[in-house]
Amino acid sequence: MFEIKHMDPEVYRRQTRKSTLIVTVIFAVLGLGLSALSVALFGEPGGNNFRWNLVGVIVGLALTVLLVRMKLWHQPWMSAAVYGWRLKRSLMRITNVMHQVEAGVNKCAPPAMKLLRFYHLGLLEMHRLDGNSSALQEAEEESERHKQRMDESGIDTDQFRLDPAWLERVQESESQRV
Numbered sequence: 001m002f003e004i005k006h007m008d009p010e011v012y013r014r015q016t017r018k019s020t021l022i023v024t025v026i027f028a029v030l031g032l033g034l035s036a037l038s039v040a041l042f043g044e045p046g047g048n049n050f051r052w053n054l055v056g057v058i059v060g061l062a063l064t065v066l067l068v069r070m071k072l073w074h075q076p077w078m079s080a081a082v083y084g085w086r087l088k089r090s091l092m093r094i095t096n097v098m099h100q101v102e103a104g105v106n107k108c109a110p111p112a113m114k115l116l117r118f119y120h121l122g123l124l125e126m127h128r129l130d131g132n133s134s135a136l137q138e139a140e141e142e143s144e145r146h147k148q149r150m151d152e153s154g155i156d157t158d159q160f161r162l163d164p165a166w167l168e169r170v171q172e173s174e175s176q177r178v
Contacts, residue, residue: 002090004118004125004160005083012129015080022077023068031060087126090162094119100170105146108153111169116146117159118166 035056043049072078094101094115101119104112120143127136150157 001164002086002162004087004122006125007080007083007129009129009131012080012084013131015077016084019078019081023064023072026067027060027064030063031057034060034063084126084129087122087129091119091122091126093162093167094122097167097171100173104170104173105149108149109170109173110153110155111166111173113146113150113153113155114159114163115166115170117143117150117155117157118162120146121160122162 033056035053038052038056038059039049043052068078073082098119101112101115105116120139123139124136124143127133127139147157
């Protein structure tokens, strides 16, 4: 279950820049090093060694991904980047079923109403963290309209946690319609 946490946008951007720089350097070192190693081991002097360079870069990329997911993901300096990734991933899960969410909202179905509210709150947080003030203003207007509709329906508007059961219920209700 993902929960929206309010972070300081400046701290978030500083931490994500730092983690991005570290991961980029790791990839560059691995990619260049393994590329040079593969050319040295398997390449032809004066020949076309593009494929060996490419193999080194691809292996470097794979090792970087593994290193990030297995070792670096849980490091404190990666927390902002991990939070941003999880936030965007949660929003994408809702976006993938948005037509079903909107159909449920039109029927005032509580799980759909809660999902859309979480989506709006997550979108607001993402725009705030990214410093996207024009998109933030647009999202605030739509979020406020939906919040008023939830208030009128007596549904709690503090939906800062994404409950996977809401997604399941929205998808089930749509599949029963078909």
